[in-house]
Amino acid sequence: MSLPHALEYAGTAVFAVSAVLAAGRKGLDLLGVAVIAVMTATGGGTVRDLLLGRTPFWFTDTGYLVTILVAAAITVLMLRWRHPSERVLQIADALGLALFSISGARIAEAAGLPGLIVVVMATITGTFGGVLRDVLCNDIPLLLRPGTIYGTAVIAGATLYVLLQSWGVERTPAGFAGMALIAGLRLIAIARNIQLPVLTIKEKP
Numbered sequence: 723m724s725l726p727h728a729l730e731y732a733g734t735a736v737f738a739v740s741a742v743l744a745a746g747r748k749g750l751d752l753l754g755v756a757v758i759a760v761m762t763a764t765g766g767g768t769v770r771d772l773l774l775g776r777t778p779f780w781f782t783d784t785g786y787l788v789t790i791l792v793a794a795a796i797t798v799l800m801l802r803w804r805h806p807s808e809r810v811l812q813i814a815d816a817l818g819l820a821l822f823s824i825s826g827a828r829i830a831e832a833a834g835l836p837g838l839i840v841v842v843m844a845t846i847t848g849t850f851g852g853v854l855r856d857v858l859c860n861d862i863p864l865l866l867r868p869g870t871i872y873g874t875a876v877i878a879g880a881t882l883y884v885l886l887q888s889w890g891v892e893r894t895p896a897g898f899a900g901m902a903l904i905a906g907l908r909l910i911a912i913a914r915n916i917q918l919p920v921l922t923i924k925e926k927p
Contacts, residue, residue: 733822765851823848844880869917879904
């Protein structure tokens, strides 16, 4: 299995776990949990593939769906013994974010797109599944929560990935560096409660 495929499989599994945790907090039934898991784990990659004129990745390789459902089932079973905190959901989402984003960047890069579009595709791949998850669970998407370092982390990591290659670094170590930066920024922001400045416009009295 190539590295891009390994990244996508790992990303789908981790996003499925985060989706089950989110669905469990909302008290959804097993069908609802499965729907949320599939939408979360495939949403970003599907939008990316459609924009690139590709057949959605999980249409041609049903192993992704199997991975999602197995990861979701294992998580459901584990929840019978232990109920994770909100922090666990955030950590799972951060890992999925890093894996999926760089996977999306590699696919966009293979299509011959310029660096800026590679970063855009990475951001879509990494964040859109989480947006679907939060919308379906009736939450404000993490991507849009004021001050949250989420999409910003993806942009930083994908930009590092592109820049390192332009400086002569090979694709694989550049990819791992990008993933480390994405996950690191997100996890540090969670642990330290670091937020971006928020734009506020005061109304005239």
